Amino acid sequence: MDxxxxxxxxxDLDKFIKFFALKTVQVIVQARLGEKICTxxxxxxxxxxxxxxxxxxxxxxxHEAKKALAGQLPGIGRSMCxxxxxxxxxxxxxxxxxxxxxxNEKCDKDIKVSYTVYNRLSVLLKSLLAITRVTxxxxxxxxxxxxxxxxxxxxxxxxxxxxxxxxxQTVRVGVVGTPVGTVTLSCAYRTNLAFMSSRQFERSAxxxxxxxxxxxxxxxxxxxxxTMGQLCNYRPPDEDDGGAFAGVQDxxxxxxTSFSTSPPSQCVCTLSPSPSKLSKPLPxxxxxxxxxxxxxxxxxxxSRLSYQPAPPGGAAEFNTNQVKEGGNVLVPAQPxxxxxxxxxxxxxxxxxxxxxxxDEDGLLQSGEGRxxxxxxxxxxxxxxxxxxxxxxxxxxxxxxxxTQITAASLDLPFAAFAPRGLDSEENDPMVRPPDxxxxxxxxxxxxxxxxxxxxxxQDDFVMVDFRPAFSxxxxxxxxxxxxxxxFQNPPQLASLSLHTSSQxxxxxxxxxxxxxxxxxxxIDEFDAFVDMLQ
Amino acid sequence: xxxxxxxxEVTVEARQVEEATLxxxxxxxxxxxxxxxxxxxxxxxxxxxxxxxxxxxxFIDFTFVRVSSEELDRVIRKAVSEFKDAxxxxxxxxxxxxxxxxxxxxxxxxxxxxxxxVWSIKVSVVNLANEQERQICRExxxxxxxxxxxxxxxxINRHEYLPKMPTQSEVDNVFDxxxxxxxxxxxxxxxxxxxxxxxSVSTTMRRLIKDTLAL
Numbered sequence: 001m002d003x004x005x006x007x008x009x010x011x012d013l014d015k016f017i018k019f020f021a022l023k024t025v026q027v028i029v030q031a032r033l034g035e036k037i038c039t040x041x042x043x044x045x046x047x048x049x050x051x052x053x054x055x056x057x058x059x060x061x062x063h064e065a066k067k068a069l070a071g072q073l074p075g076i077g078r079s080m081c082x083x084x085x086x087x088x089x090x091x092x093x094x095x096x097x098x099x100x101x102x103x104n105e106k107c108d109k110d111i112k113v114s115y116t117v118y119n120r121l122s123v124l125l126k127s128l129l130a131i132t133r134v135t136x137x138x139x140x141x142x143x144x145x146x147x148x149x150x151x152x153x154x155x156x157x158x159x160x161x162x163x164x165x166x167x168x169q170t171v172r173v174g175v176v177g178t179p180v181g182t183v184t185l186s187c188a189y190r191t192n193l194a195f196m197s198s199r200q201f202e203r204s205a206x207x208x209x210x211x212x213x214x215x216x217x218x219x220x221x222x223x224x225x226x227t228m229g230q231l232c233n234y235r236p237p238d239e240d241d242g243g244a245f246a247g248v249q250d251x252x253x254x255x256x257t258s259f260s261t262s263p264p265s266q267c268v269c270t271l272s273p274s275p276s277k278l279s280k281p282l283p284x285x286x287x288x289x290x291x292x293x294x295x296x297x298x299x300x301x302x303s304r305l306s307y308q309p310a311p312p313g314g315a316a317e318f319n320t321n322q323v324k325e326g327g328n329v330l331v332p333a334q335p336x337x338x339x340x341x342x343x344x345x346x347x348x349x350x351x352x353x354x355x356x357x358x359d360e361d362g363l364l365q366s367g368e369g370r371x372x373x374x375x376x377x378x379x380x381x382x383x384x385x386x387x388x389x390x391x392x393x394x395x396x397x398x399x400x401x402x403t404q405i406t407a408a409s410l411d412l413p414f415a416a417f418a419p420r421g422l423d424s425e426e427n428d429p430m431v432r433p434p435d436x437x438x439x440x441x442x443x444x445x446x447x448x449x450x451x452x453x454x455x456x457x458q459d460d461f462v463m464v465d466f467r468p469a470f471s472x473x474x475x476x477x478x479x480x481x482x483x484x485x486x487f488q489n490p491p492q493l494a495s496l497s498l499h500t501s502s503q504x505x506x507x508x509x510x511x512x513x514x515x516x517x518x519x520x521x522x523i524d525e526f527d528a529f530v531d532m533l534q
Numbered sequence: 535x536x537x538x539x540x541x542x543e544v545t546v547e548a549r550q551v552e553e554a555t556l557x558x559x560x561x562x563x564x565x566x567x568x569x570x571x572x573x574x575x576x577x578x579x580x581x582x583x584x585x586x587x588x589x590x591x592x593f594i595d596f597t598f599v600r601v602s603s604e605e606l607d608r609v610i611r612k613a614v615s616e617f618k619d620a621x622x623x624x625x626x627x628x629x630x631x632x633x634x635x636x637x638x639x640x641x642x643x644x645x646x647x648x649x650x651x652v653w654s655i656k657v658s659v660v661n662l663a664n665e666q667e668r669q670i671c672r673e674x675x676x677x678x679x680x681x682x683x684x685x686x687x688x689x690i691n692r693h694e695y696l697p698k699m700p701t702q703s704e705v706d707n708v709f710d711x712x713x714x715x716x717x718x719x720x721x722x723x724x725x726x727x728x729x730x731x732x733x734s735v736s737t738t739m740r741r742l743i744k745d746t747l748a749l
Binding site: 040054 | 561568572581582586587588603683714716
């Protein structure tokens with residue numbers, strides 16, 4: 001059967017089919033993430049966009065697909081299937097659809113591999129994009145979240161449609177004839193959602209405290225939650241990691257196709273491999289927190305189909321309980337990790353996710369964690385420890401230097417108004433006395449505002465010796481840490497406190513008729529404004 | 535060579551006309567657009583990348599995929615908008631997307647446009663009485679559009695006639711190269727409104743003449 005096909009053509013065809021299979025899986029899984037997908041057109045070929053379509057590659061999905069294929073290609077009797085199922089928070093699961101990439105014996109010998117087959121596969125992928133938004137599972141996947149999640153499973157071999165219930169429908173996405181067989185892509189989807197309708201939306205409130213480890217040991221063998229979600233905005237590709245959507249994992253398998261038009265009956269296609277970076281495999285099976293945002297193991301975020309980078313507070317602090325607080329967080333893009341793995345996912349704020357308040361909590365938490373860490377490194381809670389590292393400053397009017405220093409205040413005139421040089425590393429002339437000992441460290445001096453009354457000059461006193469010129473009494477005895485903690489929780493604004501608000505409410509009510517009169521007078525203006533907006 | 539003709543019929547509310555038509559036109563154009571061609575020496579060319587975008591409809595329970603090209607979207611929206619304005623609240627109309635090839639003729643004859651595929655979307659507009667009916671209509675029209683998308687995909691995947699890939703000098707006879715980021719096949723959009731008596735108005739003729747002159 002392959003006798004008529006040149007070795008180069010055969011090689012190309014195998015490559016096309018392999019990457020077609022991988023891209024098919026990507027399209028299907030991405031369509032079930034629950035987010036709108038958006039990729040950018042580019043007039044100049046990047047060399048890594050197979051079939052001339054901008055389809056991002058989620059590394060985990062590619063990994064799963066390759067694992068399922070195990071080096072084989074879809075062939076006769078060997079189909080590649082992607083099964084999409086739904087799992088409720090109570091643990092019930094139901095298969096929704098099965099996408100099958102099959103090959104049958106019908107060959108088209110005359111077709112040009114590197115041209116017609118390639119273009120037809122591209123059209124087939126576009127059809128797949130369109131059809132994945134049409135089947136019933138799409139709407140379900142867009143609404144996933146608290147009540148249920150969508151899972152996917154890739155398998156190779158015989159197609160299994162038994163789990164789809166009675167009366168399932170089949171839609172054929174398309175076929176492409178090749179010299180070795182006809183590639184067929186179809187979807188069988190469940191129509192009987194009776195199980196769903198009785199249980200769905202029984203709860204009105206979101207389910208709190210979803211146990212994340214519910215999904216850690218995938219109960220159905222190979223099922224994987226679709227956890228890598230990304231919201232894709234229409235942005236220039238150079239904001240991504242180096243601009244290349246690493247569409248290809250293998251080093252030699254980059255597609256730069258060029259087509260020839262010279263004699264219309266002959267189409268010559270040259271495929272030239274171009275260098276591409278090898279990506280490191282992700283540690284998928286471990287529950288370790290990855291070192292960088294952008295790389296996440298699926299197990300940790302199984303509560304919904306969304307991508308959550310870890311809070312950057314450090315690996316040690318992370319535990320699975322934190323996940324539920326994060327919700328379906330899509331955090332602003334973090335700086336790329338230094339190590340070589342391709343970080344393909346760019347994460348951004350999701351304006352249309354339902355629990356955006358949960359996002360902020362998660363963000364705040366992670367932000368705070370980060371700040372805490374940062375602060376701790378700068379101003380250790382024990383001032384004594386830090387001060388041993390440098391020579392103490394001696395104030396202008398202090399009698400004797402002390403060996404130990406406790407929290408002392410910053411003796412400044414107008415201390416209440418002085419900027420607390422938290423992160424300023426500049427020399428504050430007010431802080432540093434003019435005749436301080438030579439080995440003082442201005443950095444640490446400005447960072448530590450030590451408070452105490454510096455009056456006792458005895459050696460065994462744990463007192464401050466820090467008396468800058470023009471000093472006056474301490475106003476605020478605190479160190480950097482205390483300062484920060486205090487000012488993080490400012491007192492509530494007066495206008496928001498209850499007793500004043502009730503008063504103002506009465507005032508508001510009184511002024512209402514007056515306001516209404518004014519508005520009615522200007523009704524034309526408002527109408528014009530509204531028209532302008534439309 | 536015969537021109538392939540496909541008809542898609544939808545029945546929608548007035549406010550759904552625009553989205554339903556856009557959904558179908560964009561689905562067709564998604565399949566009939568490629569990346570920009572870059573011709574190199576020796577007659578070879580490489581093709582740019584086409585991005586895609588999911589668009590949720592506001593008045594229909596439906597999401598469709600379109601090519602990521604603001605320019606193309608603008609052109610299509612403009613045509614659909616004119617069509618929608620021309621349609622009355624209770625009428626019928628038909629908007630057609632025609633793919634054609636240009637054939638150079640000798641002077642003094644102008645270039646011929648030979649269509650090779652025409653998609654006609656017949657739109658019937660209904661009025662609904664209450665909110666409940668409108669809600670049902672949202673879902674029903676969404677399902678209908680899904681069926682139409684499947685129809686479109688079915689036709690396209692028959693892989694019937696497509697113009698041959700052109701040489702550099704001929705590319706403008708086959709493709710619309712005026713857009714910056716994608717390259718759809720040459721196409722034009724026309725519409726005609728059927729008034730309530732079922733007779734068609736001369737809108738089509740006028741538009742066709744305009745388009746021919748514009749060429």
